[in-house]
Amino acid sequence: MSLVGAVKAANRPGPAEHSILFRVAATLCVVVAIAACWSEGELNTTFTVASIILVIAGNVFSYWRREQPLPWLKLLLALAVVVSFFWFFVSITKRSTFGNLSTVEGPLAVLFTLIQVTHAFDVPSRRDLGFSMAGSATLMAAAAAQAVDSTLGLYVIVWAAIGLVGMMAMWSSMVGGARLRGRTVGLTAVAVLVLGGLIVALLPAPRASSTIVFPTSLAGDVELPSQGSLAGGSSGTQPLAPGSSAGPTRVGGFLGFAGPLDTAIRGSLGNQVVFRVRADRPTFWLAETFNAWDGQSWSQTPLRKNGPLFQSVGQGPPFQIPLAQGVDPRATVPDIQTFYVAVTGANLILHAAEPTEVWFPASSLYLAPDDTMRAGTSLGSGSVYTVQSNVATPSPAELRSTTSGGLFNAEYSAYTQIPLHRYARVAALARRITANQPNDYDKVVALEAWIGEHTKYTTNIPALKRGQDTVNDFLFGTRRGYCEQISTSLAVMLRSLGIPAREAVGYVPGPYNPLTDLYDVQARDAHAWVQVWFAKYGWQSFDPTAFVPTANPTPASALAHDAWDALRKLPLVPIAVILGLLLAASVLVHAWRRQPKTWAAAMTRQLERASRSAGLALDPTEPLSALAFRLDTHLAGRGPPGPSALDLALAAERAAYGVAEPDATTKRYLSKQARGLRRRARQSRAGRSVRSAGGRAPPRSSPAQP
């Protein structure tokens, strides 16, 4: 066959598809996929509604004309597709950035939708409907590429369920319209889910290619009046300040980040997702660090006298951040994080370890010497930025072989500053704990271990009085506290030993969502920890409060953990009620289906039950009249005389085989007689108290099905 012939053969229209279920499922798949794109903001509402209406109308039209497709319509639709592609190319040429996939995905979703709408008017055959379903998968992929939360899950579940029914309807149509059975559909769904789940569990999480331009966007951004100022709150523009104390434990004071960190005030943190991060590895998301400690609060001070705290960083994006002095670039590896802001908050640029490049879509970015970064605009919900960091992950042996030297004098002074007169006991305690430790790293570890052994973690601590020292109170008083007290105590103990340390605040990685490949960071993930300076490796994080995993959790364990969490949160009572109702409905439907559909079948059942009650074994090959004769023989002489089973059986057989159908009155009378016969059979058996050896026999085919 020539190439042209092969192409013609491949494009030859197939026979018209008559299965309505298949067509409806294919249409719904496309509709759900379009809705999914809309939910991810790739399509606007008007376009979405119009597309859905046209897709439905197109499929109705295609079904109507399935036997006689219009040849001129194909030409028209082909022209529409060409126009759609032309629009797409013009659109991406104008708006897209080379290499930036995120700028193409929107127009791509529109293009896919236009193709689906066009295609809907020419789907006469099974193959065409199959293409529609495959096309809906590409639309779902376009939506999935933009999804950063679990909302898409609802669309995926609905789409997959409809797709499953659609594909099974296609198969049914292929074999001449076989009926879809609920059990088969259920088993197939389970098989698909198990296989899909296994694949999700086994595959490593996808990682964005480093060759593309990273996504950035600003939402609700307002230029801040004061350069490098810290702003946030619900509107994102008012200055951030420490919260005020409220109640005996001062809960409710901390609602975000502020210039100073007041350890006397505890935050009231919810489980609202504040941002999501796509990152190579989980780590602390650093927001601010503090160098000055006054006994109750941490604050940021310029490292050099009269120097500015925040300085504007060159031109961007991307903004280039110089690596800290004393850090060996060869000891670090690049790490890329993309932050998706979910709640309007502080204008802090979160990052991991030492930032080197920031893709932030604004003209200004402000940097403090301690690597705290602030945006020049407010950060609204929906803002996206990407940071590349240099992360050093030295081994304990490497840290033991280095020292905490290498800082300039000013820096060293800033990071070892404590009011020594206040911390004599602390210094003595630190020296005693680290007396036998030969190097700085082991000292840090020993202090961490001591804190772990001698203190308790709780957020329910009494309010700190004004003028009271947080560290002394924690170490020599209550020995109870949370991350701020614990990390501050470690930092102060280290400083008392002359080891440069600073307080860091930000977030722990948060729960990993394997479906979105994002860490969903909640407000309650806010955390404080300690950073210690090591020559060559820079600031290293130590968390005396909690253990931070060093590797990505496996998708399977994360999924199992999330599933368990979700399960615990389910409203079990309503679910149990609904399941109970469904079960009851299922039982009723099952019982209704098992009901004999004709009078003859009902009589057959009654006679069989009577025979079983009498202890007779049933033979499925035995005619009903023969069974009735055996029953009559069996009951003869037992108890009072009653109706003849044989008469009833003969009446049922005559009705079943169309010889003579009794009138309604006779039917009622005979049915009553059959029930009486069963009672009599039961009584006869009870009287005998002897069980037939035959036991329960299989049901016999009814004469109602000749």
Added chain:
Amino acid sequence: MSPTARGEPQGLADELAGPWGKRHESRPRPRHAAGPVLGSILTLGAWGAIAHNSGAGWVQALGAILAGFLAVGLVVPAFAVRLARCHVVNSPTDGTVGEPVAVELAVSRPLRVRLLVPPGPETVTGNRSVCLIEGRSEHRGVMTHCVVVVASAAPFGLLWWSKKVLLPLSHPLHVAPRRGEPDDVNLVQGRSAGEDRRRVSARVGEPRGVRQYRPGDLRHWVHWPATAHTGSLMVREMEQPTSRPVTVRVPLSGGHEAAERQAERALGTVSELLAAGQGVILLTGEPGGVVSERVDSAQQAGRRLARAVPIPADAGLR
């Protein structure tokens, strides 16, 4: 495979003891698997590339669901076919080479079925548990079994898997040869037309009367007194030798094709003879020896010829 006179398709008997084992069915095999498998690999590869480049976990999750669909669609049909059961409910007793025969087949699930031996077109069962499948035998013979190809692509119709099943027919099927051109048509009395090459003996039968001469009548039959009396050429009319049937010998000599043609001609001849009221004795070879028996109908002759094998040179009559 072709049916033999012993009733089993050639080669099938060997296969029964071989790969098919005791189940009398072959292992399920995919049909035209390259397209669906390659298509699936390409689709998942492209999907993986998109997931990698977008870094989106949802794309990967969707891809996993898609992979689940594809895996189920490609593999589950093998189990569906493996578990599919079928048996012949009813089959005809007689057939003719090249003519369709319908076999009634009971199936346990929706399938596509077709007869492989004798070959026939594919049929979909739909919701029916019993369906009719047609086959056309290409060779005469007696079939006690048929081979059915059972195919399924359940549950998604992505890839067809099939197996061959050897099923006993409800009755032996005698596949008679086609009715060929009859030999020796002048054997039939009353149809001789003078131009025939072979003549029967002039002294056959008893004189019954005289009649007008017809071209082809033998010279010996001329009844001169009647000719003289009537003035036109009259010949004797003989009684038909009905008590002496014609023996048609079918040696089936030569190759396979030649034997088939002989059988076809034999059936044509016998049918002609029977249609003319002539008794026929059919002499054929059968696996048990040479059989020479009278046949009373074309169907009977067809069955004999279906069973017929070449007559050995030293064969005796049974």
